[in-house]
Amino acid sequence: TATHSLQYLCTATSGIPDASGFESVGMVDGQPFCSYDNKVGREIPKQEWAKEAMDTHYWETNTQISHRVQQSFNDITTTMKSINQTGGIHTFQNMYGCGWDEETGVTEGYDQYGYDGEDFLTFDLESMSWIPSITQAFETKLKWESNRTKILQRKMYLTEECIHWLKNHVYYESSTIHWKGPPEVTLLQKDPSSPVTCHVTGFYPRGINVSWQRDGEDLHEGVKLGETLPNGDGTFQIRSSLRLSAEDMKMHSYTCTVQHSSLQQDVFKVLNEGEIKRNGYK
Structure with a gap:
């Protein structure tokens, strides 16, 4: 950064x-x-x-x-x-x-x-x-x-x-x-069989760390991190996708963690049905 x-x-x-x-x-x-x-x-x-x-x-x-x-x-x-x-x-x-x-x-x-x-x-x-x-x-x-x-x-x-x-x-x-404030973190999924995406947007400066944890341990298998892309207002966005089965969600606890210099403390998004948005996003 x-x-x-x-x-x-x-x-x-x-x-x-x-x-x-x-x-x-x-x-x-x-x-x-x-x-x-x-x-x-x-x-x-x-x-x-x-x-x-x-x-x-x-x-x-x-x-x-x-x-x-x-x-x-x-x-x-x-x-x-x-x-x-x-x-x-x-x-x-x-x-x-x-x-x-x-x-x-x-x-x-x-x-x-x-x-x-x-x-x-x-x-x-x-x-x-x-x-x-x-x-x-x-x-x-x-x-x-x-x-x-x-x-x-x-x-x-x-x-x-x-x-x-x-x-x-x-x-x-x-x-x-x-002044735009901290990044907005959202969990997205097209359908239950698709990967879950941790979408982070509205952050500046560009440098950011987005990671996944399973039962509190860092997870790398099945994770795909996208590029940091510019928004039209000078801020940036990034996506990190995790592929897992419905059985995995039942047996383990998954968390998307966001670390950025604009944050006083890390953002933790716990993966559960109530947090996931499914609106056929692209």
């Missing part, structure tokens, strides 16, 4: 009719909080906390940054020519950002490009150079490294500015979402 990330995914495309030629998405801890595409022409918030926390100047500045990134993606034409491609559908992608461990203080930054789903160029922070993954990327490497000022600015962004904004965003997001 102490590890946080700020990441931007940018994609330029060619050869796709009626599609946006360039778009980017900014994410905090894996959740989109802003987006830009060349059709809209400006950076817009995707989360309520982002809309409330950042002023007009922030969105205007980031719109200008997106414009510059979009222009740098014009290198897709050069790349296509170097690989002897003059037509068809192609993509040029950039993934950059930073990470921060709130407990240890350790940070990291990264910046990498891909072409048609394959690695293209990766920025090395130590040497402050672009590492090509294919021979055709060497021409772009030389071009980008010829401007030493931009190289220094890139390193400063990844190691300092990105971390600054990541910490700010985590603070704004957490201060907005914490």
